[in-house]
Amino acid sequence: METNHIIELISGRYGLVPRDDWSRRLESTLQTMVENPRAGVNDVQLDAMLRECIAPLTVPESYFFRHPEQFKVLVEYVRQRLRDLAPGERMYFLSAGCAEGQEPYTIAMAFADHLSPTDLSRIVIFGSDINKHYIAKAEAGVYANWSFRGMDEATIQRHFTRREDGQLEISPRIRDMVKFKCLSVQEHLTLFVPSWFDGVFFRNVGIYMNAEAQKGLYRRIRFVLRSGGLLFVSPSDMPPDRKQFVHHPDESAAVYVAREHEPEEVPLSPRVTPTMVRQPFHEATVAAADAAVAKPEDPQDYIERGQANMEGGLYEEAAADFRQAVFLNESDHIARYWYAFSLQQSCMPRRALIQVNHLVQKLVAVQPQSTLLSDGLTTAEELLRAVVDLRTRIR
Numbered sequence: 001m002e003t004n005h006i007i008e009l010i011s012g013r014y015g016l017v018p019r020d021d022w023s024r025r026l027e028s029t030l031q032t033m034v035e036n037p038r039a040g041v042n043d044v045q046l047d048a049m050l051r052e053c054i055a056p057l058t059v060p061e062s063y064f065f066r067h068p069e070q071f072k073v074l075v076e077y078v079r080q081r082l083r084d085l086a087p088g089e090r091m092y093f094l095s096a097g098c099a100e101g102q103e104p105y106t107i108a109m110a111f112a113d114h115l116s117p118t119d120l121s122r123i124v125i126f127g128s129d130i131n132k133h134y135i136a137k138a139e140a141g142v143y144a145n146w147s148f149r150g151m152d153e154a155t156i157q158r159h160f161t162r163r164e165d166g167q168l169e170i171s172p173r174i175r176d177m178v179k180f181k182c183l184s185v186q187e188h189l190t191l192f193v194p195s196w197f198d199g200v201f202f203r204n205v206g207i208y209m210n211a212e213a214q215k216g217l218y219r220r221i222r223f224v225l226r227s228g229g230l231l232f233v234s235p236s237d238m239p240p241d242r243k244q245f246v247h248h249p250d251e252s253a254a255v256y257v258a259r260e261h262e263p264e265e266v267p268l269s270p271r272v273t274p275t276m277v278r279q280p281f282h283e284a285t286v287a288a289a290d291a292a293v294a295k296p297e298d299p300q301d302y303i304e305r306g307q308a309n310m311e312g313g314l315y316e317e318a319a320a321d322f323r324q325a326v327f328l329n330e331s332d333h334i335a336r337y338w339y340a341f342s343l344q345q346s347c348m349p350r351r352a353l354i355q356v357n358h359l360v361q362k363l364v365a366v367q368p369q370s371t372l373l374s375d376g377l378t379t380a381e382e383l384l385r386a387v388v389d390l391r392t393r394i395r
């Protein structure tokens with residue numbers, strides 16, 4: 001693949017505006033790829049390859065308590081919201097384009113300093129970045145002085161220990177509050193159902209993107225934010241659309257409140273490509289269907305008969321089989337996927353969507369994401385991608 005083609009792909013996929021030095025910066029990564037060629041590149045490998053190429057093109061500039069006024073707004077908002085929530089209900093936050101973790105760790109520190117331990121246990125923070133080196137650094141949680149520009153000494157003392165090499169290491173307590181993922185913001189946002197988040201940080205990331213990509217991402221962020229949830233950008237970022245967000249009453253902070261409305265599904269371009277669930281249809285034979293009739297209480301038999309029915313285009317019959325398989329084993333995510341799939345094929349979008357939303361919630365909670373599911377072939381992450389793609393096709 002030519003350098004210019006890769007630059008076009010990166011720019012198209014991630015919305016980033018190419019810079020003059022990109023060809024030069026890409027040289028050594030491309031050289032490594034030429035030396036270690038992959039046989040046949042599928043879409044998922046292409047994603048991984050582009051993420052590798054993008055690594056030398058990104059800028060990790062970040063520091064703790066950047067735009068400090070925003071964290072006051074955040075803590076105040078969370079305190080109020082926790083009072084309104086049912087006991088045990090959680091609040092979710094995302095730092096998209098989190099660089100080496102300074103931003104999500106700041107969120108964690110702000111909460112640790114102002115919430116009770118019980119309230120703290122109800123907070124979940126995700127951090128993601130397209131650059132795997134930054135995510136590795138974030139997970140390690142070790143920083144040089146430059147990252148502490150915005151921080152007072154007392155806060156540093158509370159949450160870091162100084163190492164022999166002079167760098168500061170974040171406390172395990174704060175580190176454990178953040179779940180990191182190496183994903184583009186485009187990919188990460190597709191993994192969440194509507195109204196999932198209470199707050200999304202998307203600061204100093206959009207500035208590297210073209211206007212259309214930024215607008216698309218704001219729309220998508222509105223989709224995953226609950227009404228009244230907060231969007232944090234940087235003062236130098238393009239503000240979001242007023243139809244979707246209003247400025248927070250504290251106008252000094254670049255914080256926006258998601259307007260009240262029923263969020264619509266906003267497909268991202270490009271979509272996350274599903275890794276097809278790897279159990280092939282053709283293995284579901286008529287013989288399996290007969291076997292299913294002989295032993296009707298085994299969920300696997302229903303799955304096989306359902307697949308045979310799907311092969312024959314009998315989607316409603318297939319849906320009835322998969323429904324039975326799910327009834328017999330509620331935690332079989334693969335069976336539920338096929339149930340949702342056959343419902344969608346049978347023009348039952350509402351029912352398909354219920355199953356899909358249920359699956360997304362269950363699958364994001366599977367740790368590690370590389371866990372193999374009931375077919376012994378498909379990982380939780382792969383099925384999640386397939387489910388997310390299915391959702392984009394439900395109309």
Ligand SMILES: C[S@@+](CC[C@H](N)C(=O)[O-])C[C@H]1O[C@@H](n2cnc3c(N)ncnc32)[C@H](O)[C@@H]1O
Nearest residue numbers: 014058059062097099129130131184185203204
């Ligand atoms: C300047 S840093 C901002 C870090 C942090 N949000 C802050 O404001 O301090 C920009 C980060 O965005 C990441 N980035 C750029 N494009 C991205 C994309 N499409 N998806 C996810 N991360 C992206 C870069 O790798 C980099 O770590």
